[in-house]
């Protein structure tokens with residue numbers, strides 16, 4: 070008996086000369102909040118479309134609760150909730166009409182599973198007669214989530230639900246996902262935002278159709294192998310140039326007003342770093358040792374190859 074909510078083995082998908090998925094393997098446990106993290110074009114949408122049986126793979130296997138995506142399309146569609154990346158609602162129907170439409174399509178009613186969407190739909194109620202096309206980005210996102218949940222799916226698949234949404238709505242959205250997870254629903258969510266990876270139980274890094282790593286956010290950041298420094302200076306561009314010219318530097322990227330720098334030689338400490346900056350007439354206002362972020366680790370894995 071299959072124990073995974075989602076099980077993918079060596080999945081490969083090609084669009085003409087583009088290899089969108091290249092031997093992707095992963096599994097998602099029942100009840101997990103799993104993140105598919107990767108930049109534009111990584112293959113996230115393709116993977117999710119295969120899982121919801123909208124497109125077929127060229128090779129490999131994918132199953133949802135033990136059901137093969139090639140053979141059990143109808144049964145899978147009944148138990149998954151899907152929120153596509155682009156606007157999936159009917160813009161000329163009102164908020165309430167959209168929700169009723171999705172409920173009817175799944176042979177249910179708004180009231181039958183209302184408890185699942187109540188806390189989200191309550192925020193939309195004041196606008197229930199407004200056309201979906203006239204809602205704000207954050208409100209559209211909430212309505213699309215209610216529509217994806219209205220038939221109480223066992224597994225929820227969300228394709229970049231927070232892309233183009235403001236920071237407050239993004240935060241609220243992740244809070245909603247935690248609440249949905251607490252109701253026993255397995256969630257697979259894709260995002261290009263590295264900071265959202267920390268909110269998942271486990272994540273898979275996807276890049277160019279390949280998995281770079283799969284693990285908990287903590288175990289992922291533990292893969293960054295060097296001591297990492299954050300440096301701040303008024304001479305930001307000269308600082309980048311000067312450090313990238315130093316043959317001892319093995320990692321050097323700008324993060325906002327800081328530069329993250331690491332050395333393969335772990336004996337190099339802040340004092341030696343400061344001395345080197347001095348030889349280039351650069352003064353740093355801050356040099357501190359920091360913990361690597363998810364983004365640091367993603368860049369490291371991209372440059373140094375897969376670890377899994």
Ligand SMILES: Nc1ncnc2c1ncn2[C@@H]1O[C@H](COP(=O)(O)OP(=O)(O)OP(=O)(O)O)[C@@H](O)[C@H]1O
Pocket residue numbers: 084085087088089107108109110111112113114115116229
């Ligand atoms: N229908 C298609 N025909 C041709 N190429 C495609 C098609 N759909 C996707 N691709 C290509 O496959 C690769 C993976 O695309 P995919 O949409 O799965 O990535 P993604 O991670 O979801 O990124 P994005 O956020 O940009 O959609 C990209 O190079 C993309 O251009």
